[in-house]
Amino acid sequence: MAGIVSYGSYVPYRRLKRAAIGQILGVAAVKGERAVASFDEDSVSMAVEALRDALRSAGGAMVQALLFATTTAPYAEKLNAAIVGAAAQLPAEIRAADLTGSVRAGISAILQAADAVNAGAGRAAVAMGDCRLAAPEGRAEQTNGDGAAAFVIGAQDTIAEIEASASVTREFLDTWRAPGDRFPHSWEERFALTQAYTPELIAVIRNLLSKVNVAPSDLSRVVIDAPNVRAIDEVARALKIDPARLADPFAATVGQTGAAHAGLMLAGALPAARPGDRILVAAAAEGADAMLLRVTPAAAHFRPRRSVGGMIESKGDVSYANYLKWREILPTEPPRRPDPERPAAPPMLRSERWKFGLVGTRCRACGTPQLPPQRVCVKCRKRDQMEPYGFADRSARIATFALDRLAYSLNPPTVNVVIDFEGGGRFLCEMTDCEPEKIAIGDEVEMTFRRLFTADGVHNYFWKARPRR
Amino acid sequence: MASKGIKDRVAIIGMGCTPFGEHWDKGIDDLLIDAAYEAYASAGIDPEDVDAYWLGTMGSFSGLTLSTPLKIPYRPVTRVENFCATGSESLRQACYAVASGAYDIAMAIGVEKLKDSGYSGLVVGTAPNDGTLGSITPPASFSLLAPAYFKKYGLDADKGKDVISRIAWKNHRNGARNPKAQFRKEVPIETIKNSPKVADPLGIMDCSGVSDGSAAAIVVRAEDAHKYRKDPIYIKALSFIAGPGDGPMSTEYDFTTFPEVVASAKDAYAQAGIRNPRQEISMAEVHDCFTPTELVLYEDMGFSPRGTAWRDVMEGFFDLEGKLPVNPDGGLKSFGHPIGASGLRMMYEMWLQLRGEAGPRQIDNPRIGLTHNLGGAPGRCVSFVSVVGREVG
Numbered sequence: 001m002a003g004i005v006s007y008g009s010y011v012p013y014r015r016l017k018r019a020a021i022g023q024i025l026g027v028a029a030v031k032g033e034r035a036v037a038s039f040d041e042d043s044v045s046m047a048v049e050a051l052r053d054a055l056r057s058a059g060g061a062m063v064q065a066l067l068f069a070t071t072t073a074p075y076a077e078k079l080n081a082a083i084v085g086a087a088a089q090l091p092a093e094i095r096a097a098d099l100t101g102s103v104r105a106g107i108s109a110i111l112q113a114a115d116a117v118n119a120g121a122g123r124a125a126v127a128m129g130d131c132r133l134a135a136p137e138g139r140a141e142q143t144n145g146d147g148a149a150a151f152v153i154g155a156q157d158t159i160a161e162i163e164a165s166a167s168v169t170r171e172f173l174d175t176w177r178a179p180g181d182r183f184p185h186s187w188e189e190r191f192a193l194t195q196a197y198t199p200e201l202i203a204v205i206r207n208l209l210s211k212v213n214v215a216p217s218d219l220s221r222v223v224i225d226a227p228n229v230r231a232i233d234e235v236a237r238a239l240k241i242d243p244a245r246l247a248d249p250f251a252a253t254v255g256q257t258g259a260a261h262a263g264l265m266l267a268g269a270l271p272a273a274r275p276g277d278r279i280l281v282a283a284a285a286e287g288a289d290a291m292l293l294r295v296t297p298a299a300a301h302f303r304p305r306r307s308v309g310g311m312i313e314s315k316g317d318v319s320y321a322n323y324l325k326w327r328e329i330l331p332t333e334p335p336r337r338p339d340p341e342r343p344a345a346p347p348m349l350r351s352e353r354w355k356f357g358l359v360g361t362r363c364r365a366c367g368t369p370q371l372p373p374q375r376v377c378v379k380c381r382k383r384d385q386m387e388p389y390g391f392a393d394r395s396a397r398i399a400t401f402a403l404d405r406l407a408y409s410l411n412p413p414t415v416n417v418v419i420d421f422e423g424g425g426r427f428l429c430e431m432t433d434c435e436p437e438k439i440a441i442g443d444e445v446e447m448t449f450r451r452l453f454t455a456d457g458v459h460n461y462f463w464k465a466r467p468r469r
Numbered sequence: 470m471a472s473k474g475i476k477d478r479v480a481i482i483g484m485g486c487t488p489f490g491e492h493w494d495k496g497i498d499d500l501l502i503d504a505a506y507e508a509y510a511s512a513g514i515d516p517e518d519v520d521a522y523w524l525g526t527m528g529s530f531s532g533l534t535l536s537t538p539l540k541i542p543y544r545p546v547t548r549v550e551n552f553c554a555t556g557s558e559s560l561r562q563a564c565y566a567v568a569s570g571a572y573d574i575a576m577a578i579g580v581e582k583l584k585d586s587g588y589s590g591l592v593v594g595t596a597p598n599d600g601t602l603g604s605i606t607p608p609a610s611f612s613l614l615a616p617a618y619f620k621k622y623g624l625d626a627d628k629g630k631d632v633i634s635r636i637a638w639k640n641h642r643n644g645a646r647n648p649k650a651q652f653r654k655e656v657p658i659e660t661i662k663n664s665p666k667v668a669d670p671l672g673i674m675d676c677s678g679v680s681d682g683s684a685a686a687i688v689v690r691a692e693d694a695h696k697y698r699k700d701p702i703y704i705k706a707l708s709f710i711a712g713p714g715d716g717p718m719s720t721e722y723d724f725t726t727f728p729e730v731v732a733s734a735k736d737a738y739a740q741a742g743i744r745n746p747r748q749e750i751s752m753a754e755v756h757d758c759f760t761p762t763e764l765v766l767y768e769d770m771g772f773s774p775r776g777t778a779w780r781d782v783m784e785g786f787f788d789l790e791g792k793l794p795v796n797p798d799g800g801l802k803s804f805g806h807p808i809g810a811s812g813l814r815m816m817y818e819m820w821l822q823l824r825g826e827a828g829p830r831q832i833d834n835p836r837i838g839l840t841h842n843l844g845g846a847p848g849r850c851v852s853f854v855s856v857v858g859r860e861v862g
Contacts, residue, residue, distance in 0.1 A: 336589045343600025351599045370718055372601065378715045400617050400724055403669045404609035406590055413669075416605045418613065420720045428717040429603060441616070452600065460600040 002117035003158030004293070007304060008053025009267035010046050010129070010148040011254055011311040012037045013433035013469070014318040018142045024320050030142045032252030036318050037131045037146035039326040039410035040432055040450040043070040044080050045461065046148035047129030047260075048087040048449040053305040054150040055088055055125070056393065063152060065095040065116050065124035069105035069259045072131045073098055074451070074459050076179070083461060084127050086356035087449045089390070095121075103130070103227060104285040105259040106149070111289060113153040114162045123154040130258030133327060135183040143229075145255020149263030159299035160270070160279065162291050166208035169287035172196045175227065189228060197231040197284045202238050204288040205280065212292060216241050220277035220295075221269045223247040225262035226284045235282075253312045268308035275300055306469065314469045316435060326410050335408040342455035353388065358447055358463045360425060362389035369425035389425075391447065396421040396465065398443045403436050417465050419445055433466040444468045472708060474740025477861045479564045480694035480701035481686050483512025486817040489682035489804040490651040497529060497582045498538035504683035504810075505539055505578055512687040512697055519687065520572035522546040525559030525579035526809035527593070535578065552844025553756065554709070555579060556684065556812030557853035561707045563688050573693065578685035579814075581807030590679065591806070607758065608676050610846035612668035614761040617724035622776040630670055632779040633760035634661040637674050639782075640757060640796050643789055644803020646830040651680045651805045675760040680805025684813035686820075691861060702823045705837070705856040706740035708733040716848015729852040730769040730843065737854035738771075743837070746771040750793060750856075751835035752822060754815035756843040757800040766841060767795070770854070789830055797822060797830050812853065815840040823859040836860070 014036040022029030037046060047068060055063075068081035081096040099105040099112070106128035113124035129148035134140035153162075174192035177184040201224060209216065216239045224232045229251050236243055247269040249256070257264050262283040273279060275297040282290035324330035351373075353359040360371030366380040369389050376383050396419035404414040415431040417439070431439070432450060445465040452460045485507025487500050495503075509516055516539065524535040524546055532546030551558040556579030563577035586592055591607060619629035638658045644650040656674065664672035694701035712729040716722040734746070743749050753772070757763040767778035772793055773786075781787060787795040798804070798818035801811060819838040821827040842853040 336587060338588060338592055340604070341595070341597075344597035347597060347599035351601065355599050355601050374718075378713070378718045399720070400613050402605070402609040402612045403666075404606050405667050405669075406606045406608055407604050414604065414609070416603075416609055416613075418717065418724075424720070426718055426720045426722075428605065441620075452604075462601045 001161045002114035002153055002155055003161035003296070005123065005152040005154040005157055005159065006054050006057035006302065007152070007267050007270060008050040008057065008150045009264055009304070009306070009308045009311065010049040011035050011308065012041055012046065012146050013314065013316055014038055015315045016318055016320060016323050020320045021142055025137050027137050030139070034142065034255035035145040035147055036323055038433060040452060040464065041131065041146070042074050042451050042459070043072045043129035043131045043148070044074050044083050045449050045451050046131065046146065047084050047127035047150065050129065050148040050150035051084060051088045051125060051127040052392070054152050057302070057305055058152040059157070062091055063094060063123040063125040064121050065113065066090055067097055067099055067109040067113055067124065067126045069099040069109040069126065069128040070130050071100060071103055071105065071258050073100050083356065086352060087461065089357045089359070090125070102285050103258045103261065104283050104287070104289055107262045107281060107283040107289045107291065110151060110153065110263070111165050111291060117153050117155050123152055126151045126153060128260040128263045130260045132258045133183055136324070136329065140184070140186070143251070143255055145250070145257050147254055147257035147264050148260045149267045151263065157298060158296055159302045160273070160293040160295045163294050164208055164212045165289065165291040166204050166211065167287065167289045168200055168204045170196070170200065172286050193228045193231055197226045197228055198234040200288045201226060201231060201235045201282055201284050204290045205235070205239060205282055208280070208290045208292055214278060214292065218278055219245060219280050221245055221247055221273065221279040223262060223265045223269055223279065223281040225249070225265055225282070227256070229256070231284065250312070264308060267304065271304065271307055273299055311469065316433070322411065337408050340453045340455050340460070342458040343460045355462060357390065358392040359388050359390045361386035369421065369423060371425050371427050391421055391425060391427070392463065394421045394423060395468065396445050398439065398441055398445060399426065400441060401431070401439055415439065417445065419465055430464045431466065432464045472736050472740065474706055475564065475568045476705050476740055476742070477703050478568045478691050479688050479704040480691045481688055481704070481816070481820060482694055482697040482701045483508050483514070483687040484685065484817050484820045485511055486649055486684040486814055487682050488649045489680045489807065489810070489814065491584050492582070492681040493584070495681070497534065497580055500582065500681060500683035501535055501538055501578065501580050504580070504685040505576065508576065508685035508687050514574065514687065514697065517542065519574050519576045520544065521563070521566055521575045523559040523562045523575065523577045524548045525555040525577065525812070526550065526581060527555055528581060552851055553758065553806065553808055554812060554842040554844040554851050554853040555809045556814070557840065557842040557855065558709065558812070559809070560686055560813060560816060560855070561709055561853070563686070564704055564707060567688050567690050574687060574689050576685055576687050577813060578683065579809035579812060580683035581809045582681045583679045583807055584681050591808070606668070607846070608671055609668040611759040611762055612671045613724045614765050614847055615670050618761065618765060621723065621725050622779065624779060626670065630662060632782050633675055633764060634658055635782050636757065636760045636763050637661045637802055639788055640800040640802035643797050643830055644799020646828070647799050647803065650799045650803040651678050652799070652803045671759055671761070677758050677801035678805035680807055682804070682807040682810045682814065684810045684817050686813055686816055700824050700859070702820055702857050702859055703861055705858050706737035706854070708736035708740065708854045709851070710736065711851045712849060714849035722848050724847050726765060727769050727843065727847060727850055727852060729850050730766060730841070733852040733854040734770040737856050741856035743856065747773070747793065749837055750839050751837050752794045752797055752832050753839040753841065754798065754800070754818050755795055755841040757796055757802050758806060758843070762843070763795070770839070770841065789832070794832050797827065797832055812840065812842040815842065816855070816857070819857050823857065
């Protein structure tokens, strides 16, 4: 039976205090803060972070399919999952697809992956990330959050089996965004809450539980992801679910992360699960999907590489002004420097493993790891004795650094670091998610996949260093 | 290293140099014409007398950039480019051409027009690439030298800032005595220290300026030099080194030296027969693109033993009145850095100083001068060193 083999999650480093929005715009502020993808992040790069963690925890067996779920795909035409797969160093021989258009896409992707596994696909990876824009002064600007989650679905070595699922789909107008629209529109709140999310979730959960003859009181944990968080309480009340068993929707700490949200909540709930526990996951939008998980004995030995809680704790503020600049809601005076040039397709193809996977080389003659990949060894000068050598998952220390106030950046100064990798290899790269005044020689850093800039509609992805999270 | 050199086989018989600065009223053509005709006049020759040209420029392509405005009548014109050492590279090629006997008279000319771009700082185009090359700007990449040097030799941040600020102060002081410099004012050391940060610890006053300019030299074989003038200057050494570019990839590189400069200085001293550069060199023009660069260069070129250049700076060793004046014309700091022209502008100062024509900044009886040009960044660069003198032998 298909189930979850491993999982990963990602909450970006920056937080925007909702009170700061309220203060500047003169609107009522929702409690707490929201997670904000940095200027160099998007749904793809965040999904990569979560997927890398999920794959590292999954052990050796390679996946045969990859689904990427989002409502904010960086490319409207071009397979976004291909970028996710390349950055996560998945083999070329996989089936891959983007699932977009609905905040339900994340749980839909898990169910589709499970169907594929049950049909004999071996393992399938699901990566979900979202980075939704909302217009200033609107409630969604405050309640949205950015984040990602990823799951490896398989039939063997599962930590939680997917016992059953149920779905309902209804045409319904609550939130919509046409091609070309910057911000989504939405209908009056009470309408969707009372006529869609609450009744649909109740119906789909009842349907699911009746299929397997499980009572709401048998559920150890209940993950409900509704576009309006008030639906969670309404559903719990109607189904007599103990509120203490409801999973944290991260409303005050992260915000609602769109297509990634059900996954992120599940990733937040799983570490506390005990073998035999039943976890219900349900997400609503134009209907609802629900699945019932049964935690296996293997879960007792599973620890995620990074926990949602840990990433919520690891944070730094972003001002509302910077948030508006990062999202290009507030246009700024362009720098007196040339625009970056788009990366070229043939060199990107030639260096795919380097650019997307941070795979360098190691000299077989003298053993020196080196990056970028070389043909003639930087140390012993022997030619063509190289083997591929991955740097993405290795930690490094800062050898020296420079704060660049001339380079154009949405978050100046640009921090450049010279880093020495554990096990060898030196690289000069940008550092992100850091407080420039606190950087010191010797600091430990790890590599993170980022979107450096966009030129002519081409998103230029590559790797940066960040303080260890 | 198998560099044999051409000591005393080639002489410079004339030079020209435009003022450097914001030439809003002049294009590349104008700058080239002005520098070339000043050089023809200086050598006392007609344009038709020049057999071949080497044009150093980063931003313009082909020999036609020079042959068209000058209406050069069907002669070889070669455009050369070698990063920020482009001007020096054009001189090196012209010298080898006359030394070989292929031509009797050659001109090396360099030009750049940076102010027309509308950008701040230098902008270098790159070939289509995979987007992984990084975006570090020149001030940031050279700023890597400062903390590394300070740490290695026990200077705290304040002391280090004093040292690099004094280098800028000295170069502006020299530039104030030069009518062709872009900036012709002394700058108080406090202004330098407190200038807005560009790449910590570098402030704007630690950076060379952005300017337009052109300079040219006319070279002949040494035995022909006296046909043209009684006081030519002689090429003692020309060294050019491109490094393997492994600094940013090798954990052994510590950002307190340019190995390429060490190699090119060693090569140049061997060519010129110099054993003790600190004693034997009367003056030097070096590539002070940023103040920490000049600090490190002193040690790489053997002007100061390792770890001591900062003391020499503070003691005035490299001042105009010091034992080894460096950048007597004001350097890149006072002239800005029009890429193709800078190496020849450095040589122009040698031309004036060795022949006693440097006016208020004339050094007392200089015999041997050195020019140094650098292109790239710490750990991955090209380096040029020349040695010139006013006598053969």
